Amino acid sequence: MSLSKEAYRALEDIVGPEYVTQEPEILDTYCFVWANELIFGEKFSPRPLAVVLPETVEEVQAIVRACNRFGIRYRAHATGFETSAITSSEPFLPIDMRRMNRVVEIDRTNRFAVVEPYVSQARLFLETMKVGLRPNMLGAGPSASVLAGTAAHFGSGPTNISTDFGGRNLLGAEWVLPNGDILRLGSLGTGAGWINGDGPGPSLRGVLRGYGGANGGMGIFTKVATKLYPWYGPPKLQPKGVPPTYGMVIPENFSVYCVILPGRDKMNDFFHLLIEESIAFSIQRLNPALGAILATESNDELWELMKNIPEEQRRAPVFSAIVLLDASSAREMEYKEKCFQMILEQTDGTVFPFDDHIQGLLFNNSVTGQGMTRAAFRSTGSFIISPVGDEAVDALTTLTELSEKEIVKEARDSGQIMETAPEPVWGVVYGDGGAHVEVITMYDPADRASCKKTSELLEKGDKKIVEWGLGINSLENALSFNESALKAALPQSRDFVKWIKKIKRAFDPNNAADSAFYVSPEDY
Amino acid sequence: MALDTYEEDMLRCTRCSYCKWIPHQVMSDSHFLTVCPSIDRYNFHGWSAGGRQIAALSLLKGRTNVGEKFLDMIYQCQMCGGCDVSCKIERDLEPYEVMQQLRIMCIERGDIIPEHLLFIDGLKKEDNMMMESKEKRGDWAEGLNVKVLTKEHADVLFHAGCRYSFDHELWSTCRSALTILLNAGVDIGILGKEETCCGGRSYEMGYASELMKYAEHNTDTWKAAGVKTVVTPCADCYQAFKVLYSKTGQKHAVEVLHITEFIDRLMKEGKIRLTKRVPLTVTYHDPCHLGRLAEPWVHWEGKKVKVNGQMVVHDPPKKKRCGANGVYEAPRDILRKIPGLNFVEMHRIREYAWCCGAGGGVKEAYPDFAEWTAARRLEEAAVVGAKALVSACPWCKRNFIDATPNTDARVEVYDIIELVEQAI
Known part of the structure; x- marks a missing residue:
């Protein structure tokens, strides 16, 4: 695929010459992202055709239409x-x-x-706390x-017990479809505002993102x-200390705990009881x-x-959890x-005795997600899930147990990944009893072995999870490049794959929205 | 440390974009969340610290060449170091050093910004970064009864710096600084026309050999003059003397102080008393070179090793420079002690302060960008209710003055010396 002069001029006409470029040195900064080395054997994926920075929905629509007209594949980030934001197998x-960085409205x-x-x-939280x-x-x-x-990617996080994951929080959406049409989702589609993602108006949340999110494969x-x-804390959180270990003052009526459970079953019970009692932030x-x-x-x-x-x-x-009550x-x-x-x-749980400073750090982590990138990236330089x-x-604690036995232990013993305690995981639970778990592997992106x-x-993760009957790996598609996880799961999931490919074809007849982390239109 | 010694750091950059924001823990207002003027102004990822790690790697791998756009991407950056502070909250990487070494590599290859070359030629010929005659260097002090240390001896050397020496509009501030110290009974002198550049600004442009030259020259001069202390009202000079000279391995036994540290000390000793009211609401702008970039250099020799499988550590352990150990309290202490003065803080302060816009060769090569950056800071000052923005560096003051017509924010600009003078 290449970008003709005519196509480039069309992009320039839409956003102005300051906001589109084909300079190779700039394009290289758009084909470098974490985990690229696992897919391509080096840090750089194929160099993009150009990069464009729109400012309005009209510009986005015009860009998408131009892409359809000139046969250019695009993806927004x-x-x-x-x-999944940046990498693709072809330019x-x-x-x-x-x-496009505006907080349009906060409806209290x-x-x-x-x-x-x-x-x-972080910005939205600052605004909403007020x-x-x-x-x-x-x-x-x-x-x-x-x-x-909320709309394009899975959206799991520490607060899911009280907020559910990203997809469940989607109300109205202004959606530039892969062909350039604009669809206003839910009540927005009938002029009734942003209040309900399911209408009155087009109820297409399942099509728009499904469970895992289309990662750009269904438009913009x-x-x-x-x-x-509800936020019961102050209008502004109070930091303390100096970088890189700024602390945080825990506001009144918040308590953070690191709980150690005596075993897997007790940990399951602990999560179930917390879900049942609805007391956790x-x-x-x-x-x-x-x-x-x-x-x-x-x-x-x-x-x-x-x-x-x-x-x-x-x-x-160690079977443990970080819990924040509010x-x-x-x-x-x-x-x-x-x-x-x-x-x-x-559940025979005990509280790990962290001091006030660390409790403040855990509070901040629980409220904002701060620190997960440090935990995941600092030790070795990169990680995967x-x-x-x-x-x-319960199924997910089984998954982590099996992962440890059949995948991770061998890799850890090889010395080629970070040594950790068994079952290095990050997991969250939802208020409805569901859960999300990621087995964490920290590796050095500067080390080929x-x-x-x-x-x-x-x-192995793609194959084993299917073998265990525990779904499809990386349902959030963060690392499911070119449908690798879907292909591994095909025997059990043929119908699912068939239907999302049909949806892709219907909404994106020119296959213009890049689907490196979603589905291609072609049937297997 | 050449650029290629940081290749593993570049490979371990994950493009998280934390370098574009102030640390999330200290965010307090949604209008003032970013720390990098470069990405805010130019938008493409290459105009961020993360982008420049990638650009450096791309260059090392032979994927790209240094052309005009590449140089813009590298040099449309004030080297303010805000990105480095934010990155190091999460990571053990050295983005600032990569950017510095990338500039040095460009110069070594002959990839030069023409506008910078004018100033460097001037520096080589006239020992200053203002393209002025060195014969006029001491003119700012004319009429002051002060020792000239090429002929006389004093314990303390007052180093005015290039900007104060040649920017006539700022001369009165520099003269006030020296007068305050003289009146406090400090045994102090100047070098007059024999004073030279510190070499710091040229180093930031990538001219490493100029820093070496001036580091050797200045430390030799201090030794010959027999001074115990060097005090400067310029944050750039302060950082060069204190941090960059140490980085180059230049050893000296002279105490280096910024004027704010010295005044603060003299106030605590009772030699300077602030008694007159200055009824003004002010905010303080932390100069990058007095704040995060002034953190002492960490000398370390050893190697990176892997423990615990793939965990990367230094052997022996290395202290991380995170920007917290700059000069933050002395200027604030002074302001708080000025009678009648109402001191308010901006949203981005100390190690996560927004830059004035003048550093890194931007004022010289991209003056519009320098003023754009300063205008954003003036607006921040106005938002917190300040009637005046106070800094402690002539480069900051010059740039804020130049930017004033570019913004609706009506904020007066002072150097802290001017307020001290008013309060004495």
């Missing part, structure tokens, strides 16, 4: 953090949405916010795009409405080592702590604390 047109009464693509969750509300927070951290996590979202939830299945990672300024400092811990202790299995009053907090203590008693599951709580071992692990 916000911050461009995820592999395409990245549409960088950073100029009806509890929703309307945002453009480049509004980060009116006593908060959005769903993504595990990708404060810089992640609210719109991407220029505005979405996302649900907001956030829950994450995480190793207490997170506290040490957040509290240390560097790997050097972390290793100085770790190396003195006996190896058998470092590698002992309440609207001291009285409600008292009730929730009592309830939480009863759950601990029933595989297997990834979305299932019932480490990359090779990690690629093998990724491939």
Whole structure:
């Protein structure tokens, strides 16, 4: 695929010459992203055809129409953090949405916010705290795009117990379809505002994103409405300390706990009881080592702590969770604390004794997702998630157990990935009893042997999760490049694959929206 | 450390874009969340620290060449270091050093910004970055009864710096600074026309050899003059003397102080008293070279090793420079002690302050961008209710003054010395 002079001129006419480029040195900054080395054997994926930065929905529509007219494949991204935002197997047109960065509306009464693509969750949280509300927070951290996590990508995060995941928070959407038509989703489509994603008006949330999100393969979202939830904290959080380990003052009526459970079954019970009692602001299945990672300024400092811990202790299995409780009053907090203590008693849980500073760091992590990138990236330089599951709580603890035995242990013993305690996972639960879990592998992107071992692990994850009957790997498609996970799951999922390909063909007859992390229109 | 020694850092950049924002923990207003003027102004990812890591790798791998656009991408950046602070919250990488070494590599290859070359030629000929005659360097101090240390001895050397020496509009501030110290009884002198550039600004443009030259020259001069302390009202000079000279391995036994540190010390010793009211609401702009970039250099020799499988650590352990150890309290202490003055903070301060726009060779090569950046800062000052923005660096002040017509924000611009003078 190439970009003709005529096509480039068309893009220039739409956004102006300042906001489109074909300069190779600039294009190289749009084909480099984490995990590229696992797919391509190097950091750079194929160089894009051009990069364009629109500012309005009209410009986006005109770009998409031009792409259809000139046979150019395109994909939009916000911050461009995820592999699925930027990478493709052939040159395409990245549409960088950073100029569309407005918080359009915060409706306090009806509890929703309307945002453009480049509004980060940190920014929306700052705005909503002022009116006593908060959005769903993504595990990708404060810089992640609210719109991407709501409309285009999976959107799991620490607060899912109280907010559910991104897809469940989508209300209205302004959607530039793959062919350039504009569709206004839900009640927005009948002029009734952003209040309901299912109407009156076109109810197409399943088509727009399905469960996992189409990762750009179904066109471009220029505005979405996302649900907001009560925030019982102050209008502004209070940081303390100095970088890189800024602390955070825990506001009144919030309590954070790192809980250690005596085994897998008790951990399952713990999650079930917390879901049942609806007392938590956030829950994450995480190793207490997170506290040490957040509290240390560097790997050097972390290793100085770790190396003195006996190896058998470092590698002992841990079943643990970080839990944040919130309440609207001291009285409600008292009730929730009592309830939480009863759950601990029933599950033989104990609280890991972190000091105030680390509790402040864990609070910040639980509220904003801050620190997950440090935990995932700092130690070795990069990480992947595989297997990834979305299932019932018990099924996912089975998934992590099987992953440890059949995939991760061998890789860890090879020395080519980071050594961790068994079952290195990040998991969250939803209020409806579902859950999301990611098996974390940290590898060095500057080390070929480490990359090779990690690629093998990724491939195994695609196959094994199907073998175990636990769904499709990477349902969020973050690393399911060119349908690798779907192909592995084909025997069980042929119908699902057939239908999403039909939808893709219907909505994108010219196959213009790049689908490297969704589905191609061709049947297998 | 040559650029290629940072190749693994480049490979470990994950394009998270944290370098574009202030640290998320300290965000307080949704209009002031970003830290990088370059990406805010030019938008394409290459105009960010993350983008420049990729550009550097692309160059090392032979994927791209250095052309005009590449140079714009590299040099439309003030080297303010905000990105480095934000990146290091999450990562053990050195984005600032990659950008610095990339500039040095460009110069070594002969890939030069023509506008910079004019200033570098001037520097080589006249020992200053203002394209002025070195014969006029001491003119700013004419009429002041001060020792000239090429002929006399004093314990303290007052180093005016290039901007104060040649920017006539700022001379009164520089003269006030020296007068305040003289009146406080400090045994102080100047070098007059024998003073030279610190070499810091040329280093930021990538001319590493010029820094070496001036580091050697200045430290030799200090030794010959027998001074115990060097005090400067210029944040750029301060950072060069304190951090960059140390980075180059230039050893000296002289105490380096910024004027704010010295005044703060003299106030605590009772030698300067601020007694007159200055009824003004002001905010303080942290100069990058006095703040995050002034953090002492960390000397370390060793190697990177892997432990715990693939975890990357330094052997021996290396202290991380994260920007918190700059000069932040001394200027604030001074302002808080000025009677009648109402001091308010902006949303981006200390290690996560927004840059004035003048650094990194931007003022010299891209003056519009420099003023655009300063205008954003003036607007931030106005938003927090300040009637005046106070800085502690002549480059900041010059750029803020130049930017004033580019914004509706009506904010007066002062150097902190001017307020101290008013309060004495």
